[in-house]
Amino acid sequence: MKAGLRVGLMLALVVAGIAIVLSRLSLDYRIDAFLPAPESASQAVVTDQLSQGPGGRLIFAAIDGAEGGRLKTASQALAERWRSLDGVERVDNGIPEPDRASMERLMQARFVLIPDIESRLAPARLRQTLRERLSELALAGGRAEEFIRRDPLGLVPEIGERLTGPGGPAAPGDIWLDDDGHRALLVVTSAHPPFDFQAQESLLERLHSTFDALDEARGLQLRLAGAPVISVDSANRSRSDALRLSSLGAGFLLLFLLWAWRSPLLVAAAGLPLAAGVLCGLLATAALFGQVHGLTLAFGFTLLGVALDYPVHLFGHAEGGIRSSASRVRMPMLLGAASTLIAYAAIWLSSSPGLAQLGAFSAAGLAGATATTLLVLPRVGLSPPGERLAAWRLPALSPWVLVALLLLVLAVMATRGADLWSGDLTRLSPVDPELVAAERDMRRMLNAGDARHLLVVTGEDREAVLQATEHAADQLNQAQQAGLLADWQSVVELVPSERTQRRRLDQWPAPEAMRDLLSAAGPSFRPDSFEPFLQDLEDLPEDAPVGPDTWQGTPLAHRVDSLLQPTASGWRSILIPAGMSDPDALAQWLDDQNSPARLVDLKHIAEGMVADYRREIGVSLAVAAGLILGLLWLRLRRPGLVVRVALPPATAVSCTAVVLALGGDGLTIVHLTGLLLVGGIGLDYALFVHTRTRGASEARMTRQAVSICALSTGGVFLILGISEIGMLRMLGLTVACGVLLSFLFAWMTRPPLPRS
Amino acid sequence: MPAALLMLAASIPAPGADDDAAWIFQRLADRSGDSTLEFTETRKSELLSEPLEVSGTLHRDGEGNLVRMTRSPTRETQTLAEDHVEVRRDDGFRRRFSMDRAPELKALRSALIGILEADRNRLAEHFRIHAKRGEADRWCLRFVPDDAALAERVESITVHGRDSRLVRMHVRLADGETIRTKLQPVQ
Numbered sequence: 001m002k003a004g005l006r007v008g009l010m011l012a013l014v015v016a017g018i019a020i021v022l023s024r025l026s027l028d029y030r031i032d033a034f035l036p037a038p039e040s041a042s043q044a045v046v047t048d049q050l051s052q053g054p055g056g057r058l059i060f061a062a063i064d065g066a067e068g069g070r071l072k073t074a075s076q077a078l079a080e081r082w083r084s085l086d087g088v089e090r091v092d093n094g095i096p097e098p099d100r101a102s103m104e105r106l107m108q109a110r111f112v113l114i115p116d117i118e119s120r121l122a123p124a125r126l127r128q129t130l131r132e133r134l135s136e137l138a139l140a141g142g143r144a145e146e147f148i149r150r151d152p153l154g155l156v157p158e159i160g161e162r163l164t165g166p167g168g169p170a171a172p173g174d175i176w177l178d179d180d181g182h183r184a185l186l187v188v189t190s191a192h193p194p195f196d197f198q199a200q201e202s203l204l205e206r207l208h209s210t211f212d213a214l215d216e217a218r219g220l221q222l223r224l225a226g227a228p229v230i231s232v233d234s235a236n237r238s239r240s241d242a243l244r245l246s247s248l249g250a251g252f253l254l255l256f257l258l259w260a261w262r263s264p265l266l267v268a269a270a271g272l273p274l275a276a277g278v279l280c281g282l283l284a285t286a287a288l289f290g291q292v293h294g295l296t297l298a299f300g301f302t303l304l305g306v307a308l309d310y311p312v313h314l315f316g317h318a319e320g321g322i323r324s325s326a327s328r329v330r331m332p333m334l335l336g337a338a339s340t341l342i343a344y345a346a347i348w349l350s351s352s353p354g355l356a357q358l359g360a361f362s363a364a365g366l367a368g369a370t371a372t373t374l375l376v377l378p379r380v381g382l383s384p385p386g387e388r389l390a391a392w393r394l395p396a397l398s399p400w401v402l403v404a405l406l407l408l409v410l411a412v413m414a415t416r417g418a419d420l421w422s423g424d425l426t427r428l429s430p431v432d433p434e435l436v437a438a439e440r441d442m443r444r445m446l447n448a449g450d451a452r453h454l455l456v457v458t459g460e461d462r463e464a465v466l467q468a469t470e471h472a473a474d475q476l477n478q479a480q481q482a483g484l485l486a487d488w489q490s491v492v493e494l495v496p497s498e499r500t501q502r503r504r505l506d507q508w509p510a511p512e513a514m515r516d517l518l519s520a521a522g523p524s525f526r527p528d529s530f531e532p533f534l535q536d537l538e539d540l541p542e543d544a545p546v547g548p549d550t551w552q553g554t555p556l557a558h559r560v561d562s563l564l565q566p567t568a569s570g571w572r573s574i575l576i577p578a579g580m581s582d583p584d585a586l587a588q589w590l591d592d593q594n595s596p597a598r599l600v601d602l603k604h605i606a607e608g609m610v611a612d613y614r615r616e617i618g619v620s621l622a623v624a625a626g627l628i629l630g631l632l633w634l635r636l637r638r639p640g641l642v643v644r645v646a647l648p649p650a651t652a653v654s655c656t657a658v659v660l661a662l663g664g665d666g667l668t669i670v671h672l673t674g675l676l677l678v679g680g681i682g683l684d685y686a687l688f689v690h691t692r693t694r695g696a697s698e699a700r701m702t703r704q705a706v707s708i709c710a711l712s713t714g715g716v717f718l719i720l721g722i723s724e725i726g727m728l729r730m731l732g733l734t735v736a737c738g739v740l741l742s743f744l745f746a747w748m749t750r751p752p753l754p755r756s
Numbered sequence: 757m758p759a760a761l762l763m764l765a766a767s768i769p770a771p772g773a774d775d776d777a778a779w780i781f782q783r784l785a786d787r788s789g790d791s792t793l794e795f796t797e798t799r800k801s802e803l804l805s806e807p808l809e810v811s812g813t814l815h816r817d818g819e820g821n822l823v824r825m826t827r828s829p830t831r832e833t834q835t836l837a838e839d840h841v842e843v844r845r846d847d848g849f850r851r852r853f854s855m856d857r858a859p860e861l862k863a864l865r866s867a868l869i870g871i872l873e874a875d876r877n878r879l880a881e882h883f884r885i886h887a888k889r890g891e892a893d894r895w896c897l898r899f900v901p902d903d904a905a906l907a908e909r910v911e912s913i914t915v916h917g918r919d920s921r922l923v924r925m926h927v928r929l930a931d932g933e934t935i936r937t938k939l940q941p942v943q
Binding site: 059069072095128132134135137138139140141143145148149174524525526529595652 | 777789797799801802803804805806808810826828829830832834838839840841852854857858860924929931933
């Protein structure tokens, strides 16, 4: 059949087009694209940390299944293999790795990295130090000789020890074991940013396969934990559930439409506007942004769900042929599409790149879908379907009931205020509580800090920030003694301020004086034993030799970069606290001391950002709603009609919002997306019901079409609503409930048929 | 034929050598009292103008480790465990390093623990034992490491004693250096 061929060909072309565009476009999965642009320094820290902070890149590993020696050999062998993997920045297992590059730089920088120089050179202390070197000679023999020549004061081991990753529980220099001694612990720092699921997933797989292939690990078990593990697990679960439910939903839709129209050709043709919409959306996104975010595709597809209704209306009013149907449905359909476009355009203007992309995708997609429905489908040569749904009657309702309901709901919303909203982002994705507990456990055992709190110091330039950080570090020393925190990591251990470096350089005596001091303190040493050390002292430069660049090319570079960063208004340094008994108490104490360091609670700030964000979107949508009302008035002319058209969707959206907010734990941004879709669909129903029920037969057609729309959309989203994944469930329930209410409200307030 | 006979003769332990070993270990087993010893260890170094002297006491702890509590050059407690050495000082300093980095300590620990426990079989697991009994109850035990990696660093350990007492110990390193230790019971 000619029509069939045409439909088939067009579908094939569009799908091919989609495939081509998708393959050319790079797909992005980084969630931070959906974060709002930061507005304060604290918010900037949060977005930075979320997108590339070290906390999100730590993978904790535990090996068990053996005791003592076997655990140790396994841990050492594994650490070595893992270090050679791509994507692994460093591996700590308690035994400091003999990293040539770092040790050499430490040796070169030792004179300015070490504090308390004058006290070290006091005769009694110097004597003790050299006696300790004698002890090392006794234990390690000839091997210790070269180190002692170059570093008789033992500066490098001391600095190295202070830098060893998170503090381990066991004696320094031995592999980390858990509290019972049954498991060996390792910490892997991933080179990939926290939300790069694909890279993290492939890294986790490689960590596991390396372990499985290791001889020393035969019969032992490996357990991985940490933010990358949690997010990969969460993403996989979401993906598999989403796939399963979308397939179910799509299957339901196909079957239902087949039953309603009894024509596979019509069902296939109905898919054309949606497919064309996706293609237009992709092309627009590609043209405007150059890439497509994975979430844009997912949510965009959802928002285009309103485009599924268009062919239903077209076929529903096609008694006299599809061409004539097109002219009949044109007005309400265009009006509905234009209104929804306004709302999507409002999202396009959002400050987050991800949401802007979503708005653009959906707007372009909707335009394409509408055009296809009105221009392409009528020309394909399809025959209209018969009627399927039995006649039913719904009681008529006065529009004033809706007004009352709307006012009631708005009043509830006004009194509840902020309670309606939930900033809890963890509800959105499925998180295995076992994994979360495992991560918290390991962090505690390894003294790795809690990944939620940071101390931030800002300054105009690098030197100012470093000096302020040193001041803060002094204060933290006191805080430590007061029991407010156990330990911390800061950049000044590796990059002291220039002022401090110059001060330390001044404190070192001239080589001749040093030689005298050494021979007085260690008479048993030959006079020429420490020449290499004295030569290094002689070669010391006048000015500060150490900066962030000193560490480039060593594994310590990334640590420096994550703790010291340029910002839009200067520089920022981060101190990572560990073992805080009471974060609020520490924040208060720092405040009392007028400290340059501020305690930042990432979770708290992130929630604040989401709240700001919601307000921003809320304002945009409110403006959009105003514009939509204006548009309706422009086209419909009669204010009474405008109100009757706007009332059902507005009431449905508000009721759904309140029911879900109060019944659940508050509305999230996913709910908001769903409500937006409900608004668009509801407006469509209302437009058709109020402008296309002028005669009995037209009313019948409208009823048929709108019922099919409601049942199909409601059914699909109800299926999504049974998901365990928070995001999907929220979306599904919101849209299913909203669509049902929209349909009921729209149909129950339909204009009475004119008595003929 | 004569060569084979010669080899056969050489492989038979010389009469009395086995008796010597048995007698020595019997004497060691007879040691009464606690097994804490005073020691003074001397070794040379290129960095030092005079040989380095380490003195203190040594004993076995409950977990089978050899513990040296030194008085000079520093006051330290050195715990020699099977796979690591841990050093502790009064000021809270604590450091651990692997035995693999100090094979001579490993050999010394094995030998001393074996002797203090008079455990001939255990020593025979790690060393070839040569025993010689001299006059007036003096004796000498010589241990040569079996393990090839260890033998690369340590040539032999020789312990001299008299009756049930240990008198001195020499650890000969492959590079020619010798670590000499004088031993005596704690007064």
